[in-house]
Amino acid sequence: MISITLPASLFMCHEMINQNRELExxxxxxxLSYASLELHECLQQIAQLIAEFLQSDACSIYIQQGDLRIYKAVYGKTSDQLExxxxxxxxxxxxxxPPGSLSAWTAMDAMMLTQTLHDPTTGSERFESVLATPIFNEHHGCTGTLVLWNLETRVYTPAEFxxxxxxxxxxxxxVSNSSLRHQLIRKQEEQTRIYEVGKALSSTLNLDELLDLIAKTSVELTNSRGCVLRLLNREQTLLEIKSSYGDVVTDMAIAPERKIGDGIAGLVAQRGEPIRLDEVTPELLEHEVIKSVRHSLICVPxxxxxxxxxxxxxxDKNPDGENHRFSEEDSNLLTSFAGHAAIAIEHARFYxxxxxxxxxxxxxxxxxxxxxHINTAMRSTVKLSKLLRIILTGVTIGGGLGFNRAMLLMVxxxxxxxxxxxxxxxGSGEEAHQIWQSKVNKQKSLVEMITEVPDEGEYEETAFEKLAKxxxxxxxxxxxxxARTVLEKRAFNILDANQHLEDCHAIASLLETTRFATVPLIYRDKVIGVIxxxxxxxxxxxxxxxxxxLQMFANQAALAIDNTMLYANLEKRNRELREAQDQLVQTEKFTALGKMSADVAHEIRNPIIxxxxxxxxxxxxxxLSEKNKKYVNIxxxxxxxLETILQDILIxxxxxxxxxxxxNINDVIKxxxxxxxxxxxxxxxxxxPCFYxxxxxxxxxTRQLKQVFINLLTNALQQxxxxxxMINIMTYNTLSLKGGxxxxxxxxxxxxxxxxxxNIFNPFFTTKGSGTGLGLAIIRKIIDNHKGNINVRNRPGVGVTFVINLPNDPRNI
Structure with a gap:
């Protein structure tokens, strides 16, 4: 075997090339972090770049948040093959x-692995060397995995590690930058949404529509299943449900109002801080009105x-998904929105x-x-009967107080x-409809309609008026x-007479109604009547x-009635004063005439006798011859x-x-x-005669009263x-408390x-060819001396009735 030794400079050159490639x-x-690509596209390119650079057969990147995988990128092989x-x-x-799937694997350090349990019968490839590197941060721990897959055995150098x-x-x-960017975008979108909703809320002045819009928007902002909106009542003691949106089921057996400090909503209102529940227990729901909550809840003030x-x-966050927990961001977002809603609600309430x-x-x-207008109508008359009709017309007329029926009682x-x-x-519903229709057809002012009431005697009494009288x-x-309205000086509004049978049974039966009202007519702290x-x-x-x-109107009516009665009394006193003055003049005249008549009668009487x-x-x-007897008889x-005339004058x-x-008056008349x-x-x-x-x-x-009835009977016989x-005489005991x-x-x-x-009682007034005209004058004088009175009921063409009232004992009067 031939060994070739390379110079050190060549090794250094190779090392520099590797470093340059790594830096590249x-x-x-x-x-790629600054590219405008979506995160999953960036991860896909990174997986390809790493696999090609490190000459691996495959590369996979998994990003997770807790137990939830949010991103995955695979290059070289399929995801199923790698799993x-x-x-x-x-x-x-x-x-x-470590147990668990590839996407859920976490570790603190990189790890070399090999596929030892490969089954060749499956036809799948066997990976001899696998390098798993955790995507790790000291603040967040392991948030994912970077895995390099090799079909052949490979030893990674420390530089590659x-x-x-x-x-x-x-x-x-x-991933962090992308997450922050997405959060900022979402925040911006949420704030834009809140701003737009705030403008919509500010433009809605109808409180009910506004509350419905707030409930709906709250559901949309938090992606929840439903929303309930409560407001404090005017006494600031109870929270009342004013609107709801979504899948909201309430328990009608539980009072919908909440006291401050009672229940979740009551606690939030008391503390002024949000409450977020990741899990709602059955025990908690027992005392809550909203029964459709299943998983989670967030409540903000x-x-x-x-x-x-x-x-x-x-x-219930994300009702169609798996994770139903509300986040802190949801709480802050809903709190921010509630601030905008508060301004809109106060604006709508003010409006x-x-x-x-x-x-x-x-x-x-x-x-x-x-x-x-009714006061103007009431000032148009000084007659009490017409004033009372004007008052009740004002109470019942359509343009006035508008009640169906009214009656007035006086103390x-x-x-x-x-x-x-x-x-x-x-008197009936049909008559009521006809009256209302006629008022609609008449194009008249309120004063004209009220003042056109007829005077007493010019109309036929209705059944209701007869009933009132x-x-x-x-x-x-x-x-x-x-009676209680007068005695207690206060009004009564009876909504159901059956609940006040002791006081209202008689009225309800008489007037055939169970709902009515009474108000006192008060003037100078004195009740003068009832409407x-x-x-x-x-x-x-x-x-x-x-x-x-009605009470305000009754006070005005009482003043008008009192003024009219005062005017009537003043007229009566003036009339009585004039009559007394005329009577005094007449008395003085008659006294002088009587004295002169007595003197003349006394001087003439003896010669006449x-x-x-x-x-x-x-x-x-x-x-005496017959002719002279005739003259002497005359x-x-x-x-x-003449003797009779002189006798009357003297009397x-x-x-x-x-x-x-x-x-006994019967004996006197006999x-x-x-x-x-x-x-x-x-x-x-x-x-x-009809003597009692x-x-x-x-x-x-007795002698003077006998003269009275002799004169009365004489006058009747002459007529x-x-x-x-025919002459009828009737006696009876006077129907009065004083007797007689x-x-x-x-x-x-x-x-x-x-x-x-x-003029029939005036002295010397007569319509007959004979007589002194003193008969009725003497009768009246004797009756007056007995403290009695005499009245005449005249029926022209038929006859006349003289009515004499005598007291039991004039000495006590």
């Missing part, structure tokens, strides 16, 4: 082969200017509040406008009762809701806003008539003392009938026709002409 390989691998061969390798140093170690470090750097305002919870305030202002403006302080005065509303309630606490309202026909619930508006006496004596003279009759003008004694009985028989007049058997005894002057005349007796004298004498009825 390292340079090419380094440049099969790996399971048949044995370390050359005699160590045991070093080269493969350096190449594996370069691969690790390449929504933090506004003044603290936490809600939470966002997403669950919503502004809309509420604007709507509230519009409602207040409408209410004030309605009150103004009677004297009897301490509540009495129905008026009711306005339809029939209500009479004592003001005691056990008399139901109407009742309901929506029987359209069944619209009466809200608290309706009640507030003498004339009458001598005339009657001459009539007894038998020597003188006697006229003298008698009227002279204050006759009253001699009080106990008497005595008067005896006086005029002869005339009744002569004229064949039908007199029908148990009439009360009264204290009176009724002969043989067809009442006498009615009725005739069919054709009545009194309406134009003169106000």
């Amino acid at each position: 390989v390292l340079d090419r691998v380094g440049r 099969t061969a790996w399971s048949q390798l044995t370390p050359l140093n005699g160590d045991l082969m 070093t080269l493969t170690s350096i190449l594996s470090s370069q691969v690790f750097g390449l 929504i933090t506004g200017k003044e603290g936490v305002i809600g939470t966002i919870a997403t669950f 919503e509040r502004m809309e509420e305030l604007a709507l509230d202002n519009l409602l207040r403006l409408r209410e004030l406008s309605i009150l103004y 009677d302080e004297h009897s301490q009762t509540l009495k129905g005065k008026l009711g306005v509303g339809p 029939s209500i009479w309630i004592p003001l005691v606490p056990d008399q139901g809701l109407f 009742y309202v309901d929506n029987k026909y359209n069944n619209v619930p009466i809200s608290e806003d309706d009640m507030n508006f 003498c004339v009458g006496g001598f005339a009657r004596r001459l009539l007894n003279d038998e020597t 003188i006697s009759e006229e003298a008698t008539r 009227f003008s002279k204050e006759t003392p009253i001699r009080f004694e106990e008497c 005595g008067a009938l005896d006086v005029v009985g002869l005339e009744i028989l002569d004229r064949e007049i039908d007199v029908n 058997r148990d009439i009360d005894l009264i204290i009176a002057d 009724v026709p002969e043989k067809k005349g 007796v009442t006498i009615e004298v009725t005739d069919n004498g054709g009545g009194i002409a309406p134009e003169i009825i106000d």
Whole structure:
């Protein structure tokens, strides 16, 4: 065998060539790190470059993250061939082969292996020498493997071991740079996405739509199966579910609200920090509303200017994959997004509040406008009856308060009762529809529609108005809701009368409704009446806003009613004052006339008596011729008539003392009938006395009362026709708390002409050709002296009824 010895310079030249080639390989691998290729393409080129440079039959590179392989590059052979061969390798140093597949192998140092378990019958190739070098970093440990495969036996030099170690470090750097680049790109994309979503959130002012968009975007950002969004209520005490997206199943048996500190969402709201759970246990789900969580969950706070305002919870990362754990990046991303969401939510809430305030202002403006127009209508009259109708029309009219029915009851302080005065509303649903339709068709202002209500007597009472006027309630606490409204000075809104049967049963039965409201009419801290309202026909619930508006209107109505009643009282006092003044003038006139009449009557009476006496004596003279007897008879009759006139004048003008004694009014009337009985028989007049058997005894002057009934019966006999005349007399005890007796004298004498009825009690007023006109004046004077009263019920063309009321004892009045 011939031995050839090469010079040292040749060895050095060869060594330099190898070093240059190594540097070239390292340079090419380094440049691939900056190429714009995807990572798997770079790894594929590196595997080819290493295999060719180190003259290996195959090269494989595996990159993993934990137990998960994320990248693989194979050159020279197929991946399956290498995986099969790996399971048949044995370390050359005699160590045991680490368990696991090729892609999951990890080690601290490079290792030489050989395929000792090769089965030649399979037809596969046998790898004699395999060099496995870990892709290792001191901070991250082994993150992959660089493997060189050789079909023939090969011994790697220390320089080659070093080269493969350096190449594996370069691969690790390449993977790290690529990972960082991808993370930066993903971060940029996420921030761009958040920015775009933030703009979309800021442009959405509808709070419900905004919350739905936030829930949906949260699912998309975290690639999760579902999302639940909660917000704190206005009291800042409870977290309420406001939106959800995805596969969300809730347990209705558990209250959806969460207190601060209760449950996962409550803890996040309390701490203001995210909570990330890699595994959700059944015990944890027992107390959670969301039952569709299966694997993992992340919950972050929504933090506004003044603290936490809600939470966002997403669950089950990567629902279609295998790894369902949320990363720290997911937590940070969702937290960042929640910050943008908080700004948008506060913006939308502010806008919503502004809309509420604007709507509230519009409602207040409408209410004030309605009150103004109804007040204008109420000022258009001073008649109480018309004012009450205007008030109830304002309560029920469509452009006003708009209730279906309303009634007004007034307090009677004297009897301490509540009495129905008026009711306005339809009697049926069909009538209600007709009324509403007619209001729509009329193009009139609110004031015009309210003020066109007819005056009393110009319309026919409806069934509801008659029902309202029939209500009479004592003001005691056990008399139901109407009485309580007055006594407690507060409004009541009854949503279901069946729940308040003690107070509302009578009203609900009478008015056939179970939902209604009552408000007091209060003026100067005194209740003067009650307004009742309901929506029987359209069944619209009466809200608290309706009640507030109704109470405000009731206060205005109470002021108008009080002013009208004050005006009516003032008118009454002025009228009474005028009447008293006229009566005083009349009294003074009658006093002067009476004194003069008494003086004249006294001076004339004696001569008339003498004339009458001598005339009657001459009539007894038998020597007197018939002709002269006729003249003397005329003188006697006229003298008698003048005596009667003078007697009436003296009775009227002279204050006759009253001699009080106990008497039965039935007996007094019977005595008067005896006086005029002869005339009744002569004229064949039908007199029908109807005396109450148990009439009360009264204290009176029997002689003067007898004169009263003689005058009344005389007047009646003068008015009724002969043989067809009829006079009815009725007595009964007065129906009043003070007691007394009442006498009615009725005739069919054709009545009194309406134009003169106000003068019939005036002295010297008469429509007959004879008489003094003092008969009724004397009657009234005697009745007044007995503290009684006399009234006339006139039926022109039929007859007249005089009604006399006398007290039990005028001395006590």
